[in-house]
Amino acid sequence: MEAALIAQHVTKRYTNHVALDQVSLTIPQQTIFGLLGPNGAGKTTLIRIINQIINADSGEISIFGEPLQPKHIGTIGYLPEERGLYKKLKVGEQLIYLAQLKGLSRKDASEKSKAWMRKFEITDWWNKKVEDLSKGMAQKVQFISTVMHEPRLIILDEPFSGFDPVNAQLITQEILELKAKGCTVIFSTHRMETVEDLCDHIALINKSKKILEGSKKQVKDTYRTNTFVVEHKGTFTLASDGYELVEQKSIEDSFFRSIVRSQHITSPNQLIRDLTNVTEVHSFIEKIPTMSEIFITLVKGGSDE
Amino acid sequence: MNKIFLIIQREFLNRVQKKSFLIATIVLPLIFPAIMAVLVYFSIQQKKNATRQTIQYVDESGFFVPDTSKFVFKKLVTDVKSAKEAFQTSDDYGLLYIPHFDLSHPNGVTLYTKVNPSPNDIGNLEGMLENQIRELKMRKFNVDQKVLDSLKTDVPIENLNVADAGQEKKSNSNILLGVGIACGILMYMFIFIYGAQIMQGIIEEKTSKVVEVIVSSVRPFQLMMGKIIGLASVGLLQFLIWIVLITTLSSVVLAYFGVQMPQQQMMQEMAQNNPNVQAPPIAVLEMMSQIPFGYVIFNFLFYFLGGYLLYGALFAAVGSAVDSPAEAQQFMFPITIPLLISYFGLFTFIMNDPHSTVSVCLSIIPFTSPIAMMGRIAFGVPGWQLALSMVSLILGFMLTTWVAGRIYRVGILMHGTKINYKVMAKWFMMKG
Numbered sequence: 001m002e003a004a005l006i007a008q009h010v011t012k013r014y015t016n017h018v019a020l021d022q023v024s025l026t027i028p029q030q031t032i033f034g035l036l037g038p039n040g041a042g043k044t045t046l047i048r049i050i051n052q053i054i055n056a057d058s059g060e061i062s063i064f065g066e067p068l069q070p071k072h073i074g075t076i077g078y079l080p081e082e083r084g085l086y087k088k089l090k091v092g093e094q095l096i097y098l099a100q101l102k103g104l105s106r107k108d109a110s111e112k113s114k115a116w117m118r119k120f121e122i123t124d125w126w127n128k129k130v131e132d133l134s135k136g137m138a139q140k141v142q143f144i145s146t147v148m149h150e151p152r153l154i155i156l157d158e159p160f161s162g163f164d165p166v167n168a169q170l171i172t173q174e175i176l177e178l179k180a181k182g183c184t185v186i187f188s189t190h191r192m193e194t195v196e197d198l199c200d201h202i203a204l205i206n207k208s209k210k211i212l213e214g215s216k217k218q219v220k221d222t223y224r225t226n227t228f229v230v231e232h233k234g235t236f237t238l239a240s241d242g243y244e245l246v247e248q249k250s251i252e253d254s255f256f257r258s259i260v261r262s263q264h265i266t267s268p269n270q271l272i273r274d275l276t277n278v279t280e281v282h283s284f285i286e287k288i289p290t291m292s293e294i295f296i297t298l299v300k301g302g303s304d305e
Numbered sequence: 306m307n308k309i310f311l312i313i314q315r316e317f318l319n320r321v322q323k324k325s326f327l328i329a330t331i332v333l334p335l336i337f338p339a340i341m342a343v344l345v346y347f348s349i350q351q352k353k354n355a356t357r358q359t360i361q362y363v364d365e366s367g368f369f370v371p372d373t374s375k376f377v378f379k380k381l382v383t384d385v386k387s388a389k390e391a392f393q394t395s396d397d398y399g400l401l402y403i404p405h406f407d408l409s410h411p412n413g414v415t416l417y418t419k420v421n422p423s424p425n426d427i428g429n430l431e432g433m434l435e436n437q438i439r440e441l442k443m444r445k446f447n448v449d450q451k452v453l454d455s456l457k458t459d460v461p462i463e464n465l466n467v468a469d470a471g472q473e474k475k476s477n478s479n480i481l482l483g484v485g486i487a488c489g490i491l492m493y494m495f496i497f498i499y500g501a502q503i504m505q506g507i508i509e510e511k512t513s514k515v516v517e518v519i520v521s522s523v524r525p526f527q528l529m530m531g532k533i534i535g536l537a538s539v540g541l542l543q544f545l546i547w548i549v550l551i552t553t554l555s556s557v558v559l560a561y562f563g564v565q566m567p568q569q570q571m572m573q574e575m576a577q578n579n580p581n582v583q584a585p586p587i588a589v590l591e592m593m594s595q596i597p598f599g600y601v602i603f604n605f606l607f608y609f610l611g612g613y614l615l616y617g618a619l620f621a622a623v624g625s626a627v628d629s630p631a632e633a634q635q636f637m638f639p640i641t642i643p644l645l646i647s648y649f650g651l652f653t654f655i656m657n658d659p660h661s662t663v664s665v666c667l668s669i670i671p672f673t674s675p676i677a678m679m680g681r682i683a684f685g686v687p688g689w690q691l692a693l694s695m696v697s698l699i700l701g702f703m704l705t706t707w708v709a710g711r712i713y714r715v716g717i718l719m720h721g722t723k724i725n726y727k728v729m730a731k732w733f734m735m736k737g
Contacts, residue, residue, distance in 0.1 A: 015731060051521040053718070057736065078521040082720060084514030088319070100311050101522035145518070 002065045004029045004153055004184035005050065010059030012045055019045040020056070021208040027186060027201065029064075032179055034199035034216075035188040036291075038299055041205045043188045044081065047155055050186075051078050064152065074103040077151030081158045081188075083142055085130045091117075091141055092126040095148065102149040109148075116144040120170075136167050143171055147178065154178065157188045172198065192292035202291070206299050216291075223294045226262040227287040228271060231255065236279040243271070259287065308523045309531045316506070316535025321542070330543050334550035341555060358398035360416075360430075363388045365404050368441055375429050392417060401430065408445070411438055481683040482656060488605055488679035489651040493644060496612050496675065499540045500620040500640075504633060506532055507624030507717070516717045525714035529625075530706075533617045537610060544609070548602070604682050607695065612675025615702035616640065618709035625709075625716030626724045626732075636724075647673035655680040669694045671701025708733060 005027040012020040020042045027033045037043050048054045050061060052070065061068040063075060085094055095113035100106060117123045120140050130138055139162055147154060156175075160168045175185055175198065187199060195202060195216075202219060204212035212219060227246070233254050238245050246259040262271055268286060275281050289297075320326055359377040362369065363385055371378035376398070381388045385402050392400040400417040414434060416422065443453055507529075510516040519528055623636040647667060654663040659681040667677035668686070674694045678686070686694075715732035722728065 015735070048718075053517070053520050053525075055736075073522055076521070078518070080514075080517040080521070082514045082517050082718075084518070086515055087509070087513050097311070097315055098518065098522070101308055101519065142518075 002029070003027055004031075004064060005186075006062045007046070007050075008060045010046065010049060010056045010061065012042075012049065012054070012056050018208050020049070022059070023205065023208075023210045024059075025203050025210065025213060027184060029184050030179060030182055031200040032175065032185045032187060032198050034195040034202040034291075035186055035205065036190065036192075036195060036202055036295060037205035038190060042208045043205055044157065046205070047078070047080075047157055047186070047188055050155065051076060074149055075152050077102075077146045077149065077154040079142065079146040079154075079156045079159055081161070085138060085142060085145070087131040088129060090127050090129055091122075091133070094130060095141065095145055098145045099149050102151075104149050112148045112150075113144065116148050120144065135162060136164050139163055139167060140170075143174070147174070151183070153184050153186070155186045155188070158191075159187070159189075160191065160194060190295075192290065192295060195291045204295065204298060211298055212294075219291075219294065220288055223289045223297070225287070225289065228260050228262070228268065229283075229285050229287050230258045230260055230275060230279075230281060231283040232258065232275070233280040233282065236275075238274075238278065243274070255282070309527045309534075312523065312528060312531025313535040313538065316532050317538050320502075320536065320539045326539070326543070330546050331550075334547045334554065359396075360399045360401050361388065361392060361395070361397050362401040362403065365402075366406055368437060369403050369434070370437060372433050375426075389417060398422075399426075403434075408438065408442055484601065484683040485655065485659070485680040486651065488601065488682065489648070489655075489676045492605070492609060492612060492676050492679050493648050495540055495544070495609055496616050496644065499536050499613055500616045503533055503536055503617050504620040504624035505630065506536070507621055507713075508627065508630055508633065511625065511717055511720075512628060514720075520717065525717060526710045528717075529618075529621050529710060529713045533614065533621060536617070537613055540609070540613065541606070544606075601682055604691075605679060608675040608678055608698070611671075611695070611698040611702055615671060615675075615698065615705050616644070618702065618705040622709035622712040622716070622729075625713040626719075626729055628720065632724070643672035644676070647676035650677055651680040659684040665690060669697060671698045674698055711735075 003026045005025070007023060007025040010020050010023045011018070023042070023046060035043050035046070045054070049056045050063075050068070052068065052073065063072050066072070089097070092110075092113060095116075096106060096109040099109035099112060104112065114123070114126075117126065122137070122140060125133065125137065125141070130141065133141065143159075146156070154175075159171060159175075163171060179185055187194065189195065199216055201215050202213070203210055214222070231251070233256075235248060235256060236258075238260070242263050244261045244263060246261050248256055248258040251257050260271065260275075268284070272281065272284055275284070359379055361379045361381050362371070363381050363383065371380075379397065381391075383391075388400060388402070398418065399422065402413075402415045402417065404413040406413055411434070416427065416430060440453060444450075510519070516528075523531075619640050623633050623640070626636065627633045650663070650667045650673060654661055654667065655677060658664060664677065664681060667673045668681050669690065671694075675698070678691075678694055711733045712729050715735055716729075719732075
């Protein structure tokens with residue numbers, strides 16, 4: 001299956017700084033793609049380029065196998081970080097207008113917005129002005145406006161900021177449903193728990209450069225440190241020089257929790273065997289780095305250069 | 306193109322459906338005829354009162370011949386003192402006392418009134434006395450009565466305008482001036498009101514942060530132009546409704562009071578006796594009909610659109626750069642200056658001489674031409690000047706739209722940046 005989006009050597013320069021430096025990405029279809037990076041890394045610039053709000057200085061972008069063109073506006077649904085609605089406009093008119101701008105006919109736009117409002121059980125808001133809605137209500141309307149023209153690629157920039165947990169859950173549900181229907185979702189965020197829960201693929205951008213890309217599993221495998229957490233009875237020291245005892249802490253009575261790092265790539269079984277020789281093992285688990293840890297390691301490492 | 310139309314439509318509906326639009330569009334044209342009606346009503350009342358006013362007079366000199374066209378004169382054959390006492394209790398307007406006087410130094414004529422008389426009334430009486438004293442003097446120099454009569458001449462100056470085709474048109478510079486100034490002021494108001502609305506709309510889009518959602522569907526330039534054109538169509542609609550309402554209502558008001566105007570009939574009779582002297586109200590109507598209203602309205606629409614597009618783009622640029630109307634104030638200054646210059650130019654240079662060099666320059670420079678040309682248009686503007694002015698206005702708004710578009714596309718996506726002209730210049734230079 002061809003990729004939903006391929007960016008090749010995308011570069012954008014502003015007068016005083018480079019916003020994107022030779023960024024290349026491949027976003028597979030029907031995945032939730034986490035675009036990560038600290039503030040000011042260039043995520044929003046890349047997203048704006050994909051949305052054709054601004055143009056790249058150089059580099060190419062193709063979407064579903066075609067070079068990105070104005071006709072693809074309707075293919076993309078974009079929820080910007082800086083988002084809002086016309087305050088004085090009624091919810092129904094607003095949804096119709098926004099969908100028409102995406103290329104839907106007035107009739108289609110009207111039908112689709114009604115269907116979505118039924119789905120979210122907010123049909124009685126149709127004639128309400130947006131300024132009379134609560135923030136959470138407005139967020140729902142905003143989400144509908146992003147997806148109602150049935151885009152194949154949905155770009156969500158910090159989608160959960162401003163959502164209460166109930167609505168965040170609802171939106172998460174919708175996102176998974178859209179993915180199941182075949183949509184590709186780009187998530188731009190620095191909330192690592194979201195990434196951990198939802199994303200299949202990630203790319204990390206720091207200081208205008210892409211520093212990491214791959215499926216979540218690949219990335220985690222890459223950043224495995226062969227570190228294991230062991231709970232055991234009685235202290236121990238490791239005789240074998242292939243291991244390093246990073247930490248040993250008392251939990252309660254004679255129980256301890258130790259962190260052991262293996263210097264060479266050993267199978268966990270070998271470590272367990274070696275451990276049972278020196279202590280009574282109660283639990284054993286590989287310490288897999290969280291996305292947050294990887295993020296921090298890479299970003300901090302990058303800043304040391 | 307389809308999307309620009311959607312934006313125009315949206316902007317148009319947003320404004321037209323507002324109550325404030327309805328009120329401004331319906332009430333304002335009612336105010337003009339209402340003011341006219343009040344003025345006409347009072348002037349009629351005054352005329353009626355004026356005919357009733359009676360002036361008693363005591364003439365000790367013995368030469369005063371009352372001319373009764375303005376006042377009713379009542380001759381008293383008493384001394385001043387008792388006349389004054391009697392006047393206190395009477396309903397009459399005034400008591401005129403003419404003592405014995407030396408013809409070369411006619412002093413001591415006094416008008417006693419209970420209220421302060423208008424300068425008009427005093428002037429009337431003075432003129433009356435001066436004429437009579439002049440005749441008296443002439444007679445003293447043995448000038449024959451026939452000669453005296455033949456000295457009386459009435460010279461009505463008729464202003465003829467030599468038009469291109471060699472036809473002579475009657476013109477009245479006061480009416481033309483009035484039309485010019487009214488058009489100029491209207492233009493100034495329209496540009497300011499609608500320009501400010503463009504700016505306000507853009508600031509609203511920016512602060513409500515809907516703008517990034519929109520520009521992911523349309524090009525920023527389309528959004529800006531859609532807004533500007535949408536508001537222009539609101540302005541045109543409002544203007545057309547005003548024209549229709551004002552002309553209908555005004556003619557209704559004029560027609561209603563017209564039949565009751567007593568002096569009009571009087572003037573008509575006068576006019577029949579002397580065809581050279583036309584009654585002012587009829588003359589006014591005739592002059593009004595001489596003004597090529599179609600031509601004036603066409604030009605008004607052209608300069609309204611041109612001026613509005615030119616300034617609208619600048620207002621849009623300012624709106625896109627700032628985060629709040631308060632912040633916009635500092636950038637309004639350079640936009641306001643040329644508007645104010647043309648506004649004052651209208652009242653100084655163009656009012657004095659619509660064909661002077663300064664007037665011509667003001668009406669050709671695109672930043673001042675919309676207002677200045679409207680001030681001149683009714684006087685007749687040479688074709689080459691009109692063409693030059695129109696072309697430079699079109700070039701002018703193309704330039705400002707281009708400049709504004711470049712600032713706008715960057716500005717609308719910027720939040721919380723400190724803005725000055727240097728930053729705006731940087732945005733302008735920025736690549737797409």
